[in-house]
Amino acid sequence: MIEVEQLTQQYGARAAIQDLTFRVEAGEILGFLGPNGAGKTTTLRILAAAQPASRGTARIAGWDVHRQAQAVRQRIGYLPEIPPLYPEMTVQAYLSFVARLKGVVAGDRPQRLAETLQRCGLNDRAQTPIRKLSKGYRQRVGLAQAIVHDPPVILLDEPTVGLDPRQLQEVRSLIRSLAGEKTVIFSSHILSEVSQVSDRVVILNQGRLVTTTATRELLQQGGWHYRLEVSGDRNPLAVLQSLDGVQSVQMQAQTGDRWIISLTSQADQEIGAAIAATIQQQGGQLWELRRDRPSLEEIFLRLTAPVPLNPSEEPAE
Numbered sequence: 001m002i003e004v005e006q007l008t009q010q011y012g013a014r015a016a017i018q019d020l021t022f023r024v025e026a027g028e029i030l031g032f033l034g035p036n037g038a039g040k041t042t043t044l045r046i047l048a049a050a051q052p053a054s055r056g057t058a059r060i061a062g063w064d065v066h067r068q069a070q071a072v073r074q075r076i077g078y079l080p081e082i083p084p085l086y087p088e089m090t091v092q093a094y095l096s097f098v099a100r101l102k103g104v105v106a107g108d109r110p111q112r113l114a115e116t117l118q119r120c121g122l123n124d125r126a127q128t129p130i131r132k133l134s135k136g137y138r139q140r141v142g143l144a145q146a147i148v149h150d151p152p153v154i155l156l157d158e159p160t161v162g163l164d165p166r167q168l169q170e171v172r173s174l175i176r177s178l179a180g181e182k183t184v185i186f187s188s189h190i191l192s193e194v195s196q197v198s199d200r201v202v203i204l205n206q207g208r209l210v211t212t213t214a215t216r217e218l219l220q221q222g223g224w225h226y227r228l229e230v231s232g233d234r235n236p237l238a239v240l241q242s243l244d245g246v247q248s249v250q251m252q253a254q255t256g257d258r259w260i261i262s263l264t265s266q267a268d269q270e271i272g273a274a275i276a277a278t279i280q281q282q283g284g285q286l287w288e289l290r291r292d293r294p295s296l297e298e299i300f301l302r303l304t305a306p307v308p309l310n311p312s313e314e315p316a317e
């Protein structure tokens with residue numbers, strides 16, 4: 001339903017996004033994730049036909065976002081970071097205006113409006129001027145304007161920013177309720193949030209695609225975290241470092257002949273038994289061995305760590 005190929009946006013000498021390629025299938029909810037400045041807004045604006053890309057192509061339901069921008073705009077609902085609301089209008093008048101603008105025929109408008117107000121939990125605010133609404137309700141109106149014309153594709157740019165926990169929950173379940181029926185891209189910089197709403201994520205960092213994967217698989221990519229407390233005559237750090245399947249080892253604390261060590265295994269390598277055997281072989285004693293999955297936040301931070309400069313680009317000392 002959405003096909004992005006080699007999409008690049010250049011701002012002067014800098015590329016805000018570079019060679020992005022991904023697809024979103026019909027009925028899928030895709031989490032679009034990345035830290036601030038990763039290029040999420042730029043990508044969504046291009047997909048919404050709100051700005052042309054410097055290079056590459058993007059198609060929505062087969063229509064090219066650049067060459068067939070009008071056809072694309074009719075088929076998408078777009079919620080930008082700052083929703084385009086008219087503060088003096090009532091919710092109902094505004095949604096009716098948007099429906100007309102988006103080409104909903106007059107006869108269909110009352111039903112589209114009623115359905116949208118209901119779906120977005122806005123029935124009791126229909127006659128309220130937008131300027132009197134709380135942030136959460138404004139966000140609902142923003143979502144409502146994106147779906148009032150019943151588009152097959154919905155693009156939501158950070159729809160949950162600034163909401164309180166209850167509003168967050170409501171907006172998330174609203175987005176979830178679109179699954180299967182609509183194709184949705186929903187951007188965020190919080191992986192745990194995206195994982196609650198979408199089955200698959202695209203992760204961007206500094207304008208480049210880092211990964212596109214099922215959220216479930218992302219969790220498994222992180223390997224395991226171990227924390228062990230060991231005593232003995234010999235510091236076990238070196239021998240643990242050379243163990244098969246180890247990604248990193250760190251000394252957390254040392255008091256006398258006791259060490260507290262944290263260790264991360266490579267993706268899907270369960271090495272608890274090997275750790276215990278190694279300590280025993282070198283005559284040490286294991287007082288504690290704990291195993292955890294890294295949190296989604298840790299995985300996200302690892303995947304989006306700043307990209308180091310090439311040696312040739314490093315400033316001279």
Ligand SMILES: Nc1ncnc2c1ncn2[C@@H]1O[C@H](COP(=O)(O)OP(=O)(O)OP(=O)(O)O)[C@@H](O)[C@H]1O
Pocket residue numbers: 011015016034035036037038039040041042043189
């Ligand atoms: N009109 C513009 N002119 C120049 N640079 C821009 C412009 N718009 C965005 N950028 C730059 O492009 C990069 C990507 O910005 P973008 O807003 O797409 O990222 P983002 O992932 O949406 O970030 P955020 O989460 O902060 O909204 C940033 O470095 C930004 O400063």
